[in-house]
């Protein structure tokens with residue numbers, strides 16, 4: 001199973017994020033753009049594991065207070081086959097501490113994790129070719145009250161993400 005843990009958004013926040021995705025789409029000559037229901041903030045990518053029990057155990061031990069996730073810019077990671085565009089989170093947001101806690105809990109369960117520095121972002125498009133510039137956006141705040149363990153499956157025409165377990169904060 002291919003698993004990752006993520007923050008999922010409410011409908012009002014998805015409205016705003018998907019409108020930025022649509023603007024990017026309109027300004028791009030090429031790219032793949034996630035469908036509305038797939039927009040999320042990844043906290044940790046667990047990768048391919050046989051069963052979810054150790055990841056669920058780790059997540060169930062998480063203790064963290066609800067907090068406001070504040071998104072304030074649009075940017076991209078340069079990729080040779082077209083850039084990955086995203087909405088980014090303000091500096092020093094509590095999500096950095098949340099991710100560090102989760103990382104430790106997953107390590108304690110023996111899961112192998114990404115070693116790169118964590119950059120919190122919501123992907124708006126992959127393999128994107130556009131002239132649009134990176135920019136600041138009006139602050140978008142979402143109150144985070146749970147973290148979800150997600151199953152990622154390939155289906156015709158894209159990815160399907162399903163929540164296997166939700167940990168309330």
Ligand code: ATP
Pocket residue numbers: 002004042044045114123126152153159
């Ligand atoms: P696709 O691979 O077709 O572009 P996807 O990236 O959305 O689709 P997955 O590869 O299953 O689907 O990834 C699920 C989530 O985990 C996404 O948010 C993705 O950005 C993130 N992710 C995938 N691989 C890693 C990785 N090595 N390190 C950190 N996050 C990752």
Ligand code: MG
Pocket residue numbers: none
């Ligand atoms: Mg991927």
